[in-house]
Amino acid sequence: MTPTRVKFYQTGSFAVGNRLLPADLRAVQSDPTRTNSLTSGHRACQGCGEALAARYVLDAAMRASKGRxxxxxxxxxxxxxxxxxxxxSWRVxxxxxxxxxxxxxxxxxxxxxxxQSRTDIRVLGQGGDGGTVDxxxxxxxGMFERGDDVLYVCYDNQGYMNTGVQRSGATPPAARTSTTQAVGPEPGNVFGQGKSAPLIAMAHEIPYVATATIADLRDLEYKVERAMALHGARYLHVLVPCPLGWGSTAGQTVAIARLATQSGIFPVFEAEDGVLTASTPIRRHVPVEEYLRLQARFRHLFEPERRADVIDRIQAAADHNIERFHLLSGEG
Amino acid sequence: MRSQIEGSRAVAETVARCRPQVVCAYPISPQTHIVEALSALVKSGRLAPCEFVNVESEFAAMSVAIGASAAGARAYTATASQGLLYMAEALYNASGLGLPIVMTVANRAIGAPINIWNDHSDAMSQRDCGWIQLYAEDNQAAADLHVLAFRLAEELSTPVMVCMDGFVLTHAVESVELPGATEVDRYLPRFQPRQLLDPDDPVTIGAMVGPEAFTEVRYLAHATQLAALARIATLATEFRATFGRPVAGLVSPYRCTDADTVVIALGSVLGTLKDTVDEMRVDGVPLGVLGLTAFRPFPAAAIAGAIGDAKRIVVLERAFAPGVGGIVTADLAAALPVAGRTVHTVVAGLGGRPVTRASLRDALTAAAAGTLGPLTFLDLDERLLRHTAKEAMA
Known part of the structure; x- marks a missing residue:
């Protein structure tokens, strides 16, 4: 389709840095002729992580597929x-x-x-964590095991936000949702439940599985490009903070996603054919508390008194991720 | 060319001649022979270019068909019973999106208690899902109706199910004249989708519609069904011209013109009914039979025309709405002026119980004598009921 010139405020924060790079190395979002697949004027909340991720994913996939x-x-x-x-809002x-x-x-x-022998056209499926992991x-x-030629992208905001913030199989332990209230001796979502969709995807031994966040949009674009270079069933799991459901301010969406990776609570990695091939090392390691404190869904861990026991359990989960995915080894 | 062929095989061969591009299926008795045959046809390369997708559930089967149809492929699947219920959400979606998918329903009862045998509970439970429903009387009709179904679906951009009685038809070997490949190509043009997922002309399909337009969407769905009434009749006529044999369109009347009592029914029970009526006609009882091929849309005008001045209508129901009564009866009462007529509901053949000539004869004799009640369960086993009641009390 015909590219449209994008308004300057839509080009993204790292467009400026791209000016120093040769044209073919620049980010998709820095390209004023990019598709603008999810165009402005839609009705997402202010600070929506999913809208940001979807725009980057779709534009990158459009470039990789040459608009097909x-x-x-x-x-x-x-x-x-x-x-x-x-x-x-869709231009695809x-x-x-x-x-x-x-x-x-x-x-x-x-x-x-x-x-129909229209195999030049690529297929991208997308959904939230409720639609994907539940x-x-x-x-x-089924799509994975058959090896259908689809890139499926899950935008994970860790709950059913569209219906009013209920718990999903991707909601983390201790998080308050409207169906895991912060009441009783163990407030919030229970420990020991939930699933890792990326690890289950890897168990299908599909060509490509990756995680990403909106804190590293260039990495997100790279992973879409990598996935689009392959065929068969591919899975991309993107952490997208939700100001409404997480109880954070709109301006902190990206910062919270960054803290999720820097604490190790959300490991960023790639796997091919079921084998872990790369993980993104943590550059500035932070305790999970820094991540949790910015979100009202974890407020009961700090008020009226600090629940060190619960925070320690979440920290243990982050430490386990760091070890499992080699997030501090520098060998990512 | 006529061949002695199993109903499922006849349907599979016919669907193959309709050149589907995507066939997807999840196995459930008594649909299995149809999809087994199609999977072999696709794997052999005879249907190329065609993709056979082995899915993980009926919900996925209908969903794959939805995606395939929206991407411009002629899509087909088949199911029955619990499988049809499992895809219920996707059935409404396919019709709401106006996707011309064709599906065979090998009619079977719904549990609990689990029962794999034939009745019409499955398809009739989905009567309001916006699909056209055509019921086959025999395996010739089952085969022929699929060709008509693809044409109808694609002309109106709406999905069609062809219902054939599980086991009674799907597993019965009968003499069937398969629709010839050349004639099918003449009758069924290439699929031209009304809307298409196409990078050269991007469209949004499946947007959220609020109160300001939802009523209009439903009104248009009704208009499509009403348009199908006229199209089915025309396409049946055209079928005869192309293939040289008739196919029942909306209804098939049998000895109705001078009948006092007309029995209305759908599916394979029509054969037994016609035999019974023939026998009773010899004894001077003026009976007629009206087979409904189309159940959705409901062919009210065609029924009114066929039953003429008959004083009495007996609706033979192969499904039942607990707490209400006969499903076809209710539609009939809503669609036709029944003043001056007596309408009886006879519920028969649930969960595969054979509907015998002897039992039908008893019921119709009572109807003609004016002693049949408004609702009868044919061959109800009173002894079994008493036994169950006693157990419940013990």
């Missing part, structure tokens, strides 16, 4: 805020079917394109 991309979207915030009839072919079937719908699109998980696993 079709997207399938699960029900969720992204779908609701981008397509209130008769408006749409976009299909929304249901909450729990986006991976299967994407598989269907891929099968149709193959049958209600759509069977479909996701």
């Amino acid at each position: 991309l079709v997207t399938v979207n699960a029900t969720g915030c992204l779908e609701v805020f981008s397509t209130p009839y008769p408006e749409t 072919p976009w299909l929304h079917s249901l909450f729990g079937n986006a991976p299967a719908v994407a598989s269907g699109v891929a099968a149709a394109l193959k049958a 209600i759509g998980f069977g479909a996701l696993s």
Whole structure:
């Protein structure tokens, strides 16, 4: 499709640094002729991490596919805020079917394109953590094991934010949601529950699994490009803080994502064919407390008194990630 | 060319001649033989270019079909019973998005208690999901209706299910004349999707629609169904011209013109019914049979025309709405002026119980004599009921 010139305020904070680089090394977002796949005027909350991630993911995928991309979207915030009839923010072919079937719908699109010899067109599925790790998980696993030629991107804001901040299988321990209230002797979400969708994706031995956050957007673009260079079922899991659900200010969305990686609570890594191939080392290691303190969903860990016992358990989980994914070894 | 062929195989061969591009399936009895045959046809390369997708559930089967259809492929799947219920959410979605998917439903009861045998509970539970529903009387109809279904679906951009009785038809070997490949190509043009996921012309499909336009969307869905009434009749006529044999369109009347009592039914029970009526006609009982091929849209005008002045209507139901009564009966009452007519509901053949000529004869004799009640469960085993009641009290 025809590229549009992008308004300056949309080009992103690191566009300026890109001026020093040769054109072919610059970020997708620094390119004024990029697709602008998720265009301005949509109805996401101020400071929405998902909207930011989706724009970067789609534009990078559009560049990697030379504009030959079709997207399938699960029900969720992204779908609701981008397509209130008769408006749409999408400048790419976009299909929304249901909450729990986006991976299967994407598989269907891929099968149709193959049958029609339109294999120049690539397929990208996307959904939130509820649509991906909970209600759509069977479909996701089916797509993985069949090796369907789809890149599936999960924007993980760790809960059902669109329906009013309920717990999902990606909600972290101790976090307050509207169905894991901060009451009782063990306030917030229970320890020992939840799942790691990226690790389960790796167990399918698919060509590519990666995690990313909106704190390192160049890394996010790189991972989309890497995923698009491969074929078969690929999975990208992006941490996207949610000011509404996490109880943070809109201006801190990116900072919180950065603290998630710097504390080790959200490991950033890549895996190919089920084997870990790279992890992003922590440059400035911080205790998880710095990450937790900025979010009202963890306020009960600090007020009325500091719950050192609970914070220690979360710190232990972060330390375990650091060891498991070699986040402080410098060998990433 | 006629061949002795199993119903499932006849359907698979016919679907193959309709050149589907994506076939996806999750196995469930009694649908399995259809998708087994299609998987072999695809794997052999005979259907190329066609993709067969082995999915992990019926919900995924319908979802793959949705994606495939939106991407411009002719998409087909088949299911039954619990499988149809498991895809219920996606059924509404496919019709809401206007995707011309064709699906075979090998009609089977719904549990609990689990029961794999034939009745119409599955398809009728989805009567309001916006799909067109066509019911086959025999395996010839089952095969032929699939060709008509693809044409109808794609012309109206709406999904169609072809319902055929599980086991009774799917597993029965009958003499069937398979639709010829050349004739199918003549009858069924290439799929031209109304909307397409295409990078050269990006569209948003499946936007959120609020109170300001939702009623209009539903109104248009109704308009599509009403448009199908006219199209089905026309396409049936055209089918006859192309293939040289008739296919039942909306309804199929049998000895109705001078009938006092008309029995309305769907599916394979029509054969037994016609035999029974023939027998009773010899004894001078003026009976007729009206088979409904189309259940959605409901062919009210065609029914009214066919039953004429018949004083009595017996609706033979292969499914049942507990707490209400007959499902087809309710539609009939809503669609037709019933003043001056007596309408009886006879619930028969649930969970695969055979519907015999002897039992039908008893019920229809009572109907003609004016002694049949408004609601009858054919062959209800009173002894079993008493036994169950006694156990419940013990």
